[in-house]
Amino acid sequence: MSANLAAYTTSTGEAFQFWVLGTVAVLGALSTVLMKKAVHSALSLAGTMIVLAVFYLANGAYFLGVVQIVVYTGAIMMLFLFVVMLVGVTAADSLKETIKGQRWLAAACGLGFGILLAAGIGNASLKDFAGLGTANSAHGGNVEGLAALIFTKYVFAFEITGALLITAAVGAMVLTHRERTERARTQRELSEQRVREGKHVPPLPAPGVYARHNAVDIAGLLPDGTPAELTVMQTLRKRGQIRDVSNEALSDLKALEQRSAERLGREEEASR
């Protein structure tokens, strides 16, 4: 990154890096838009951001390159993944169009916009570039140079961003915090209520078919072989995530019978 590097082109290594990693960045961006599940989009976007961090480093922005990895891929994308987890990983986007032809119109708009941007960049006279060598070494390094700017020329903007960050943290707390409007009932009160109502006085039956399954999402079977929904906890019942194994036992039995019949048949043949 010396200042007297050729003023028109970068090194061959950087060009190679640009073309390889640039392809990766564009592919990551495209899959962010096109992936059906939000988790896949988030991971593709994290990949694109790491590539951008490498580009910052290549452009002489050493501090920003590290900050990009720490803040964007480390904090922001993990926050996205947390929210995807909260909102539900299984909730895939429905890809049915609600407005007719909206997707094609959007793609056409994007194409036109991209052509406009590219034409603007192509028309600007950006033939030579100064390089960051002198700017980075003026104060003894990239971080020192940035600090000199932030704490002198941009000090008010810096202070205002501090206020903005505090406001954002308080805002997020206010938005997501929910005050409990009623006191949580104690175990004793719940049991008294059960006795008063007169149904299910003993504890609820446990899930699982003993000697076969003991997972919480498997409903216990009644004597006639039908699953008892009451054995599965309320959260899973609401989500409809109950695994029904009532037919599994029958099919297992059938397979067992078939196997033993085959063996018996073979033994019969052998004895004959």
Added chain:
Amino acid sequence: MNPVNYLYLAALLFTIGAVGVLIRRNAIVVFMCVELMLNACNLAFVTFSRMHGNLDGQVIAFFTMVVAAAEVVVGLAIIVSVFRARHSASVDDASLMKL
């Protein structure tokens, strides 16, 4: 290679992000596309900083990152509270104000 190529890449990423905002309906994915656009702008800032040989572009990119972090925190909080109230993160479902 001329560093202008970085600007073309930034323009391409910005366009992809904009198209994503237009076509996706999951609020989280729309938000990710906004982040992609912000990142593309940062790349352009850093490239301009290198072209002009001063660090102001990097300072602006740094401020963009701070604002993006604040924006993500508030935006995701809004998405979570909307999801709690309506059990959906689709931007089409939040149409209570429509006549």
